[in-house]
Amino acid sequence: MDKNLLYLFLFVLAGCSKGEKKSPSVFFAGEIVNPTSSHIVLLKGDKVVDSALLNEHNRFSFSFDSLPQGLYHFNHTPEYQYVYLQEGDSVMVRLNTMDFDESLVFSGRGSAISNFLLELFLAREDEIPLINNYYNLEASEFLKRVDSLKNNKVALLNELQNEGEIMGSQVKIGKASIEYTYYTFKEKYPFRHKNLAHSGIMEKLPKEFYGYRNKLEFGNEELTYLRPYYNFMLNHIQNLAYMSCNDECKVKGQVVRNQLHFNKHKLHLIDSMITAKTLKDNLYRYVAFDYLLKVHDTEENNRTFIDEFHKLSKNNKHLNEIDKLYNGIANIQPNHVIPDVLVTSTDGDTLSLKEIAKDGKTVFYFWSGSDRRHFENITKRIAILTKQKPEYKYVGINMRTSEPLWKGLIEASGLNKELQFRSNDFKTLTESLIIYPPNKCVITEDTLIVDAFSNIYASF
Numbered sequence: 201m202d203k204n205l206l207y208l209f210l211f212v213l214a215g216c217s218k219g220e221k222k223s224p225s226v227f228f229a230g231e232i233v234n235p236t237s238s239h240i241v242l243l244k245g246d247k248v249v250d251s252a253l254l255n256e257h258n259r260f261s262f263s264f265d266s267l268p269q270g271l272y273h274f275n276h277t278p279e280y281q282y283v284y285l286q287e288g289d290s291v292m293v294r295l296n297t298m299d300f301d302e303s304l305v306f307s308g309r310g311s312a313i314s315n316f317l318l319e320l321f322l323a324r325e326d327e328i329p330l331i332n333n334y335y336n337l338e339a340s341e342f343l344k345r346v347d348s349l350k351n352n353k354v355a356l357l358n359e360l361q362n363e364g365e366i367m368g369s370q371v372k373i374g375k376a377s378i379e380y381t382y383y384t385f386k387e388k389y390p391f392r393h394k395n396l397a398h399s400g401i402m403e404k405l406p407k408e409f410y411g412y413r414n415k416l417e418f419g420n421e422e423l424t425y426l427r428p429y430y431n432f433m434l435n436h437i438q439n440l441a442y443m444s445c446n447d448e449c450k451v452k453g454q455v456v457r458n459q460l461h462f463n464k465h466k467l468h469l470i471d472s473m474i475t476a477k478t479l480k481d482n483l484y485r486y487v488a489f490d491y492l493l494k495v496h497d498t499e500e501n502n503r504t505f506i507d508e509f510h511k512l513s514k515n516n517k518h519l520n521e522i523d524k525l526y527n528g529i530a531n532i533q534p535n536h537v538i539p540d541v542l543v544t545s546t547d548g549d550t551l552s553l554k555e556i557a558k559d560g561k562t563v564f565y566f567w568s569g570s571d572r573r574h575f576e577n578i579t580k581r582i583a584i585l586t587k588q589k590p591e592y593k594y595v596g597i598n599m600r601t602s603e604p605l606w607k608g609l610i611e612a613s614g615l616n617k618e619l620q621f622r623s624n625d626f627k628t629l630t631e632s633l634i635i636y637p638p639n640k641c642v643i644t645e646d647t648l649i650v651d652a653f654s655n656i657y658a659s660f
Protein backbone atom coordinates (compact mmCIF):
# COMPACT_ATOMS: atom_id res chain seq x y z
CA MET A 201 0.00 0.00 0.00
CA ASP A 202 2.65 2.55 0.98
CA LYS A 203 4.53 1.65 -2.17
CA ASN A 204 1.40 2.47 -4.17
CA LEU A 205 1.05 5.80 -2.50
CA LEU A 206 4.72 6.56 -3.08
CA TYR A 207 4.25 5.65 -6.73
CA LEU A 208 1.21 7.88 -6.87
CA PHE A 209 3.20 10.69 -5.40
CA LEU A 210 5.99 10.39 -7.96
CA PHE A 211 3.49 9.98 -10.75
CA VAL A 212 1.77 13.12 -9.71
CA LEU A 213 5.03 15.06 -9.55
CA ALA A 214 5.91 13.92 -13.06
CA GLY A 215 2.52 15.05 -14.32
CA CYS A 216 2.82 18.43 -12.73
CA SER A 217 1.01 21.12 -14.66
CA LYS A 218 1.37 24.33 -12.73
CA GLY A 219 1.05 27.66 -14.39
CA GLU A 220 -1.37 26.62 -17.11
CA LYS A 221 -4.24 28.96 -17.75
CA LYS A 222 -7.60 27.70 -16.55
CA SER A 223 -10.90 27.88 -18.41
CA PRO A 224 -14.19 27.05 -16.64
CA SER A 225 -14.82 24.00 -18.83
CA VAL A 226 -14.50 20.48 -17.52
CA PHE A 227 -13.41 17.48 -19.53
CA PHE A 228 -13.65 13.91 -18.29
CA ALA A 229 -12.77 11.04 -20.59
CA GLY A 230 -11.31 7.59 -20.56
CA GLU A 231 -10.88 4.08 -21.79
CA ILE A 232 -12.55 0.92 -20.48
CA VAL A 233 -10.73 -2.33 -21.13
CA ASN A 234 -13.14 -5.29 -21.27
CA PRO A 235 -16.31 -3.21 -21.00
CA THR A 236 -19.30 -4.80 -19.23
CA SER A 237 -21.81 -2.26 -20.52
CA SER A 238 -22.13 0.04 -23.52
CA HIS A 239 -21.92 3.29 -21.62
CA ILE A 240 -20.70 5.31 -18.67
CA VAL A 241 -22.98 7.32 -16.42
CA LEU A 242 -21.76 10.33 -14.47
CA LEU A 243 -23.64 11.07 -11.27
CA LYS A 244 -23.64 13.65 -8.54
CA GLY A 245 -25.15 12.08 -5.45
CA ASP A 246 -28.06 10.02 -6.74
CA LYS A 247 -28.72 12.36 -9.68
CA VAL A 248 -27.57 11.51 -13.19
CA VAL A 249 -25.51 14.36 -14.66
CA ASP A 250 -24.90 12.84 -18.08
CA SER A 251 -24.14 9.58 -19.81
CA ALA A 252 -21.76 8.73 -22.63
CA LEU A 253 -21.55 5.79 -25.03
CA LEU A 254 -18.31 3.91 -25.50
CA ASN A 255 -16.99 4.22 -29.05
CA GLU A 256 -15.48 1.36 -31.08
CA HIS A 257 -12.19 1.77 -29.21
CA ASN A 258 -14.00 1.55 -25.87
CA ARG A 259 -13.39 5.22 -25.18
CA PHE A 260 -15.81 7.77 -23.84
CA SER A 261 -15.76 11.47 -23.08
CA PHE A 262 -17.78 14.08 -21.23
CA SER A 263 -17.33 17.76 -21.85
CA PHE A 264 -19.01 20.58 -19.94
CA ASP A 265 -18.81 24.33 -20.42
CA SER A 266 -19.06 24.54 -16.67
CA LEU A 267 -19.82 22.14 -13.84
CA PRO A 268 -20.28 22.70 -10.10
CA GLN A 269 -17.12 21.55 -8.37
CA GLY A 270 -17.23 18.56 -6.10
CA LEU A 271 -17.37 14.86 -5.73
CA TYR A 272 -18.99 12.90 -8.58
CA HIS A 273 -19.08 9.25 -9.33
CA PHE A 274 -19.13 7.38 -12.56
CA ASN A 275 -20.85 4.10 -13.09
CA HIS A 276 -19.93 1.38 -15.54
CA THR A 277 -22.45 -1.29 -14.58
CA PRO A 278 -22.06 -3.01 -12.19
CA GLU A 279 -19.13 -1.00 -10.79
CA TYR A 280 -18.70 2.60 -9.76
CA GLN A 281 -16.00 4.85 -8.43
CA TYR A 282 -15.43 8.47 -7.50
CA VAL A 283 -14.05 11.27 -9.56
CA TYR A 284 -13.57 14.77 -8.23
CA LEU A 285 -14.19 17.50 -10.80
CA GLN A 286 -13.82 21.25 -10.78
CA GLU A 287 -13.50 24.01 -13.32
CA GLY A 288 -10.48 23.78 -15.62
CA ASP A 289 -10.11 20.05 -15.02
CA SER A 290 -9.19 17.65 -17.78
CA VAL A 291 -9.29 14.24 -16.17
CA MET A 292 -8.57 10.98 -17.96
CA VAL A 293 -9.32 7.55 -16.55
CA ARG A 294 -8.21 4.13 -17.66
CA LEU A 295 -9.49 0.90 -16.16
CA ASN A 296 -9.90 -2.78 -16.81
CA THR A 297 -13.19 -4.29 -15.64
CA MET A 298 -11.43 -7.59 -14.82
CA ASP A 299 -9.79 -5.79 -11.93
CA PHE A 300 -11.84 -2.64 -11.64
CA ASP A 301 -10.55 -0.66 -8.66
CA GLU A 302 -7.00 -2.00 -8.74
CA SER A 303 -6.56 -1.22 -12.43
CA LEU A 304 -8.01 2.28 -12.25
CA VAL A 305 -5.68 5.20 -12.91
CA PHE A 306 -6.55 8.86 -13.31
CA SER A 307 -4.32 11.27 -15.17
CA GLY A 308 -4.41 14.81 -16.44
CA ARG A 309 -5.11 18.20 -14.92
CA GLY A 310 -7.07 17.96 -11.67
CA SER A 311 -6.66 14.19 -11.29
CA ALA A 312 -4.48 14.12 -8.15
CA ILE A 313 -7.38 14.21 -5.70
CA SER A 314 -9.26 11.41 -7.51
CA ASN A 315 -6.14 9.25 -7.42
CA PHE A 316 -5.71 10.06 -3.77
CA LEU A 317 -9.30 9.04 -2.90
CA LEU A 318 -8.87 5.82 -4.84
CA GLU A 319 -5.57 4.97 -3.15
CA LEU A 320 -7.18 5.62 0.20
CA PHE A 321 -10.01 3.24 -0.68
CA LEU A 322 -7.54 0.53 -1.74
CA ALA A 323 -5.37 1.12 1.33
CA ARG A 324 -8.36 0.56 3.56
CA GLU A 325 -9.11 -2.75 1.88
CA ASP A 326 -5.47 -3.81 2.38
CA GLU A 327 -5.48 -2.73 6.02
CA ILE A 328 -8.67 -4.43 7.11
CA PRO A 329 -7.03 -7.78 8.05
CA LEU A 330 -4.45 -5.85 10.08
CA ILE A 331 -7.10 -3.83 11.89
CA ASN A 332 -9.13 -6.96 12.55
CA ASN A 333 -6.14 -8.06 14.63
CA TYR A 334 -5.80 -4.65 16.28
CA TYR A 335 -9.34 -4.96 17.64
CA ASN A 336 -8.00 -7.38 20.22
CA LEU A 337 -5.45 -4.91 21.58
CA GLU A 338 -6.01 -2.76 24.64
CA ALA A 339 -7.82 0.47 23.81
CA SER A 340 -4.79 2.79 24.11
CA GLU A 341 -2.63 0.50 21.95
CA PHE A 342 -5.44 0.17 19.40
CA LEU A 343 -5.75 3.93 19.27
CA LYS A 344 -2.01 4.32 18.72
CA ARG A 345 -1.90 1.87 15.80
CA VAL A 346 -4.98 3.21 14.06
CA ASP A 347 -3.82 6.80 14.48
CA SER A 348 -0.48 5.86 13.00
CA LEU A 349 -2.17 4.45 9.87
CA LYS A 350 -4.22 7.60 9.69
CA ASN A 351 -1.23 9.92 10.14
CA ASN A 352 0.60 8.26 7.22
CA LYS A 353 -2.25 9.25 4.95
CA VAL A 354 -2.45 12.77 6.35
CA ALA A 355 1.29 13.21 5.68
CA LEU A 356 0.77 12.21 2.05
CA LEU A 357 -2.14 14.56 1.70
CA ASN A 358 -0.03 17.37 3.12
CA GLU A 359 2.73 16.66 0.64
CA LEU A 360 0.30 16.78 -2.25
CA GLN A 361 -1.00 20.06 -0.90
CA ASN A 362 2.49 21.52 -0.50
CA GLU A 363 3.29 20.56 -4.07
CA GLY A 364 0.19 22.45 -5.20
CA GLU A 365 -1.37 19.29 -6.66
CA ILE A 366 -4.51 19.59 -4.59
CA MET A 367 -6.04 22.64 -3.03
CA GLY A 368 -9.06 24.23 -1.40
CA SER A 369 -12.09 22.00 -1.15
CA GLN A 370 -10.11 19.08 -2.58
CA VAL A 371 -8.01 19.12 0.57
CA LYS A 372 -11.13 19.14 2.69
CA ILE A 373 -12.64 16.13 0.93
CA GLY A 374 -9.31 14.27 1.12
CA LYS A 375 -9.00 15.02 4.79
CA ALA A 376 -12.57 14.00 5.53
CA SER A 377 -12.01 10.73 3.66
CA ILE A 378 -9.00 9.92 5.80
CA GLU A 379 -10.49 10.94 9.10
CA TYR A 380 -13.85 9.23 8.75
CA THR A 381 -12.20 6.05 7.45
CA TYR A 382 -10.20 5.71 10.66
CA TYR A 383 -12.89 7.05 13.00
CA THR A 384 -15.09 4.21 11.77
CA PHE A 385 -12.67 1.63 13.15
CA LYS A 386 -12.86 3.37 16.51
CA GLU A 387 -16.64 3.23 16.50
CA LYS A 388 -16.41 -0.50 15.82
CA TYR A 389 -13.77 -1.23 18.43
CA PRO A 390 -15.96 -1.84 21.51
CA PHE A 391 -18.05 -4.32 19.51
CA ARG A 392 -15.11 -6.14 18.00
CA HIS A 393 -12.85 -6.47 21.01
CA LYS A 394 -12.87 -10.12 22.06
CA ASN A 395 -13.54 -9.37 25.71
CA LEU A 396 -16.55 -7.17 25.14
CA ALA A 397 -19.12 -9.64 26.32
CA HIS A 398 -17.21 -10.66 29.45
CA SER A 399 -15.29 -7.78 30.89
CA GLY A 400 -17.49 -4.73 30.35
CA ILE A 401 -14.68 -3.11 28.38
CA MET A 402 -16.96 -0.27 27.38
CA GLU A 403 -16.64 1.25 30.81
CA LYS A 404 -12.88 0.96 30.67
CA LEU A 405 -12.29 2.88 27.44
CA PRO A 406 -9.82 5.71 28.10
CA LYS A 407 -11.30 9.18 28.17
CA GLU A 408 -9.64 10.31 24.95
CA PHE A 409 -10.90 7.30 23.00
CA TYR A 410 -13.83 9.13 21.44
CA GLY A 411 -12.02 12.49 21.44
CA TYR A 412 -12.68 12.94 17.71
CA ARG A 413 -16.42 12.98 18.30
CA ASN A 414 -16.53 16.67 19.14
CA LYS A 415 -15.15 17.45 15.66
CA LEU A 416 -17.79 15.54 13.69
CA GLU A 417 -19.85 17.25 11.00
CA PHE A 418 -23.58 16.54 10.76
CA GLY A 419 -24.71 19.22 8.37
CA ASN A 420 -22.25 19.20 5.47
CA GLU A 421 -24.14 18.16 2.31
CA GLU A 422 -20.91 17.81 0.34
CA LEU A 423 -19.98 14.78 2.47
CA THR A 424 -23.32 12.99 2.04
CA TYR A 425 -22.16 10.69 -0.76
CA LEU A 426 -18.59 10.29 0.46
CA ARG A 427 -18.44 6.61 1.27
CA PRO A 428 -16.10 6.76 4.30
CA TYR A 429 -18.31 9.44 5.82
CA TYR A 430 -21.55 7.55 5.21
CA ASN A 431 -20.07 4.32 6.58
CA PHE A 432 -18.91 6.22 9.61
CA MET A 433 -22.40 7.59 10.26
CA LEU A 434 -23.93 4.11 10.08
CA ASN A 435 -21.42 2.78 12.61
CA HIS A 436 -21.67 5.84 14.81
CA ILE A 437 -25.45 5.54 15.03
CA GLN A 438 -25.17 1.82 15.74
CA ASN A 439 -22.70 2.54 18.55
CA LEU A 440 -24.72 5.39 20.09
CA ALA A 441 -27.99 3.43 19.89
CA TYR A 442 -26.40 0.51 21.69
CA MET A 443 -24.65 2.59 24.34
CA SER A 444 -27.56 4.90 25.12
CA CYS A 445 -29.93 1.94 25.34
CA ASN A 446 -27.48 0.19 27.62
CA ASP A 447 -27.38 3.21 29.91
CA GLU A 448 -30.96 4.43 29.89
CA CYS A 449 -33.39 1.64 29.13
CA LYS A 450 -32.82 -0.86 31.89
CA VAL A 451 -36.13 -2.34 32.97
CA LYS A 452 -35.73 -3.83 36.43
CA GLY A 453 -31.95 -3.92 35.90
CA GLN A 454 -32.30 -5.78 32.61
CA VAL A 455 -31.23 -4.28 29.31
CA VAL A 456 -33.99 -4.25 26.68
CA ARG A 457 -32.95 -6.45 23.80
CA ASN A 458 -35.35 -6.29 20.94
CA GLN A 459 -34.93 -5.07 17.42
CA LEU A 460 -37.94 -2.76 17.33
CA HIS A 461 -36.77 -0.96 20.43
CA PHE A 462 -33.20 -0.74 19.18
CA ASN A 463 -34.17 0.52 15.74
CA LYS A 464 -36.42 3.17 17.24
CA HIS A 465 -33.35 4.44 19.07
CA LYS A 466 -31.63 4.75 15.72
CA LEU A 467 -34.51 6.74 14.21
CA HIS A 468 -34.46 9.16 17.13
CA LEU A 469 -30.69 9.56 16.98
CA ILE A 470 -30.86 10.46 13.30
CA ASP A 471 -33.66 12.89 14.05
CA SER A 472 -31.78 14.68 16.80
CA MET A 473 -28.25 14.58 15.37
CA ILE A 474 -28.22 14.98 11.58
CA THR A 475 -28.98 18.33 10.00
CA ALA A 476 -28.06 17.76 6.33
CA LYS A 477 -31.39 16.88 4.69
CA THR A 478 -30.24 14.37 2.06
CA LEU A 479 -27.95 12.61 4.50
CA LYS A 480 -30.78 12.42 6.98
CA ASP A 481 -33.17 10.95 4.39
CA ASN A 482 -30.58 8.41 3.29
CA LEU A 483 -29.78 7.30 6.83
CA TYR A 484 -33.47 6.93 7.68
CA ARG A 485 -33.91 4.86 4.52
CA TYR A 486 -30.98 2.66 5.49
CA VAL A 487 -32.41 1.99 8.95
CA ALA A 488 -35.90 1.32 7.54
CA PHE A 489 -34.65 -1.14 4.92
CA ASP A 490 -32.31 -2.80 7.38
CA TYR A 491 -35.07 -3.33 9.91
CA LEU A 492 -37.91 -4.26 7.57
CA LEU A 493 -35.88 -6.52 5.29
CA LYS A 494 -33.63 -8.25 7.76
CA VAL A 495 -35.43 -8.51 11.09
CA HIS A 496 -38.69 -10.07 9.87
CA ASP A 497 -40.46 -8.77 12.91
CA THR A 498 -44.14 -9.30 13.70
CA GLU A 499 -46.84 -7.45 11.79
CA GLU A 500 -47.58 -5.35 14.84
CA ASN A 501 -43.94 -4.36 15.43
CA ASN A 502 -43.47 -3.46 11.76
CA ARG A 503 -46.51 -1.20 12.01
CA THR A 504 -45.21 0.48 15.15
CA PHE A 505 -41.90 1.05 13.40
CA ILE A 506 -43.38 2.55 10.24
CA ASP A 507 -45.67 4.83 12.26
CA GLU A 508 -42.67 6.12 14.17
CA PHE A 509 -40.78 6.53 10.92
CA HIS A 510 -43.58 8.62 9.38
CA LYS A 511 -43.77 10.77 12.46
CA LEU A 512 -40.06 11.62 12.32
CA SER A 513 -39.42 11.72 8.58
CA LYS A 514 -42.56 13.16 7.01
CA ASN A 515 -41.07 14.39 3.76
CA ASN A 516 -38.38 11.77 3.26
CA LYS A 517 -37.43 11.63 -0.42
CA HIS A 518 -37.49 7.82 -0.28
CA LEU A 519 -40.92 7.68 1.36
CA ASN A 520 -42.69 6.03 -1.57
CA GLU A 521 -40.08 3.30 -1.82
CA ILE A 522 -40.12 2.65 1.93
CA ASP A 523 -43.95 2.53 2.06
CA LYS A 524 -43.95 0.06 -0.82
CA LEU A 525 -41.53 -2.13 1.05
CA TYR A 526 -43.61 -1.93 4.21
CA ASN A 527 -46.84 -2.73 2.35
CA GLY A 528 -45.20 -5.55 0.42
CA ILE A 529 -44.04 -7.13 3.67
CA ALA A 530 -47.44 -6.58 5.35
CA ASN A 531 -49.15 -8.39 2.46
CA ILE A 532 -47.10 -11.55 2.79
CA GLN A 533 -47.50 -12.23 6.48
CA PRO A 534 -48.59 -15.76 7.48
CA ASN A 535 -52.15 -16.75 6.49
CA HIS A 536 -52.42 -14.09 3.78
CA VAL A 537 -53.18 -15.34 0.29
CA ILE A 538 -50.06 -15.26 -1.89
CA PRO A 539 -50.07 -12.07 -4.07
CA ASP A 540 -51.60 -12.53 -7.50
CA VAL A 541 -48.40 -12.02 -9.52
CA LEU A 542 -48.48 -13.32 -13.08
CA VAL A 543 -45.79 -15.58 -14.51
CA THR A 544 -45.46 -17.66 -17.69
CA SER A 545 -44.83 -21.38 -18.07
CA THR A 546 -42.34 -22.95 -20.50
CA ASP A 547 -45.33 -23.61 -22.81
CA GLY A 548 -46.12 -19.89 -22.86
CA ASP A 549 -49.22 -20.04 -20.64
CA THR A 550 -49.80 -17.18 -18.21
CA LEU A 551 -50.66 -18.22 -14.64
CA SER A 552 -50.89 -16.47 -11.29
CA LEU A 553 -48.87 -17.63 -8.31
CA LYS A 554 -52.18 -18.26 -6.58
CA GLU A 555 -53.16 -20.78 -9.26
CA ILE A 556 -49.79 -22.50 -9.03
CA ALA A 557 -50.06 -22.73 -5.24
CA LYS A 558 -53.66 -23.89 -5.11
CA ASP A 559 -53.16 -27.52 -4.07
CA GLY A 560 -51.03 -28.61 -1.14
CA LYS A 561 -47.65 -27.36 0.03
CA THR A 562 -45.54 -25.27 -2.33
CA VAL A 563 -42.06 -23.76 -2.04
CA PHE A 564 -41.34 -20.87 -4.39
CA TYR A 565 -37.67 -20.10 -5.00
CA PHE A 566 -36.11 -17.45 -7.23
CA TRP A 567 -33.22 -17.31 -9.66
CA SER A 568 -31.74 -15.25 -12.46
CA GLY A 569 -29.69 -16.27 -15.50
CA SER A 570 -27.06 -13.69 -14.65
CA ASP A 571 -25.93 -15.52 -11.52
CA ARG A 572 -24.95 -18.98 -12.75
CA ARG A 573 -23.31 -20.14 -9.56
CA HIS A 574 -26.44 -19.35 -7.58
CA PHE A 575 -28.52 -21.22 -10.17
CA GLU A 576 -26.24 -24.28 -10.06
CA ASN A 577 -26.30 -24.39 -6.27
CA ILE A 578 -30.03 -23.95 -6.09
CA THR A 579 -30.57 -26.69 -8.70
CA LYS A 580 -28.57 -29.10 -6.54
CA ARG A 581 -30.46 -28.05 -3.46
CA ILE A 582 -33.83 -28.59 -5.15
CA ALA A 583 -32.78 -32.09 -6.21
CA ILE A 584 -31.97 -32.94 -2.58
CA LEU A 585 -35.15 -31.38 -1.20
CA THR A 586 -37.31 -33.12 -3.79
CA LYS A 587 -36.01 -36.47 -2.43
CA GLN A 588 -35.99 -35.56 1.26
CA LYS A 589 -39.30 -33.70 1.44
CA PRO A 590 -41.48 -34.93 -1.39
CA GLU A 591 -44.60 -33.51 0.27
CA TYR A 592 -43.65 -30.06 -1.13
CA LYS A 593 -43.84 -28.90 -4.73
CA TYR A 594 -40.70 -26.87 -5.60
CA VAL A 595 -41.51 -24.08 -8.01
CA GLY A 596 -38.72 -22.02 -9.60
CA ILE A 597 -39.47 -18.42 -10.52
CA ASN A 598 -37.00 -16.95 -12.96
CA MET A 599 -36.46 -13.21 -13.27
CA ARG A 600 -34.32 -10.75 -15.21
CA THR A 601 -33.41 -13.32 -17.88
CA SER A 602 -34.33 -13.41 -21.56
CA GLU A 603 -36.80 -16.12 -22.54
CA PRO A 604 -34.41 -18.14 -24.77
CA LEU A 605 -31.66 -18.06 -22.11
CA TRP A 606 -34.17 -19.09 -19.45
CA LYS A 607 -35.39 -22.07 -21.52
CA GLY A 608 -31.83 -23.08 -22.40
CA LEU A 609 -30.75 -23.06 -18.75
CA ILE A 610 -33.74 -25.16 -17.67
CA GLU A 611 -33.05 -27.64 -20.47
CA ALA A 612 -29.39 -27.98 -19.46
CA SER A 613 -30.13 -28.22 -15.72
CA GLY A 614 -32.50 -31.18 -15.83
CA LEU A 615 -35.11 -29.34 -13.73
CA ASN A 616 -38.73 -30.36 -14.14
CA LYS A 617 -40.05 -27.99 -16.82
CA GLU A 618 -43.57 -28.10 -15.44
CA LEU A 619 -42.39 -26.47 -12.22
CA GLN A 620 -40.49 -23.63 -13.88
CA PHE A 621 -41.99 -20.20 -14.50
CA ARG A 622 -40.69 -16.85 -15.62
CA SER A 623 -41.56 -13.31 -14.60
CA ASN A 624 -41.00 -10.52 -17.11
CA ASP A 625 -41.89 -7.86 -14.57
CA PHE A 626 -39.20 -7.93 -11.93
CA LYS A 627 -40.42 -4.73 -10.30
CA THR A 628 -43.89 -6.10 -9.52
CA LEU A 629 -42.46 -9.46 -8.50
CA THR A 630 -40.00 -8.05 -5.99
CA GLU A 631 -42.41 -5.42 -4.65
CA SER A 632 -44.97 -8.16 -4.03
CA LEU A 633 -42.74 -10.93 -2.71
CA ILE A 634 -39.68 -8.97 -1.48
CA ILE A 635 -36.99 -11.04 -3.19
CA TYR A 636 -34.26 -10.60 -0.62
CA PRO A 637 -31.86 -12.22 0.09
CA PRO A 638 -31.33 -14.28 -3.11
CA ASN A 639 -31.74 -17.60 -1.28
CA LYS A 640 -35.08 -16.69 0.14
CA CYS A 641 -38.09 -18.88 -0.54
CA VAL A 642 -41.82 -18.52 0.04
CA ILE A 643 -43.70 -21.45 1.55
CA THR A 644 -47.45 -21.74 0.99
CA GLU A 645 -50.19 -24.24 1.73
CA ASP A 646 -53.38 -24.17 -0.34
CA THR A 647 -52.54 -20.59 -1.54
CA LEU A 648 -52.02 -19.32 2.02
CA ILE A 649 -48.61 -18.09 3.07
CA VAL A 650 -46.92 -20.19 5.75
CA ASP A 651 -43.59 -18.35 5.70
CA ALA A 652 -42.63 -15.75 3.11
CA PHE A 653 -39.17 -15.22 4.60
CA SER A 654 -37.78 -18.71 4.70
CA ASN A 655 -34.44 -19.70 3.20
CA ILE A 656 -33.99 -22.48 0.69
CA TYR A 657 -30.99 -23.76 2.70
CA ALA A 658 -32.80 -23.70 6.03
CA SER A 659 -34.73 -26.68 7.23
CA PHE A 660 -38.46 -26.39 6.88
Ligand SMILES: [Zn+2]
Pocket residue numbers: 444445446448449456461462465
Ligand atom coordinates in the same frame (compact mmCIF):
# COMPACT_ATOMS: atom_id res chain seq x y z
ZN1 LIG B 1 -33.31 1.42 24.73
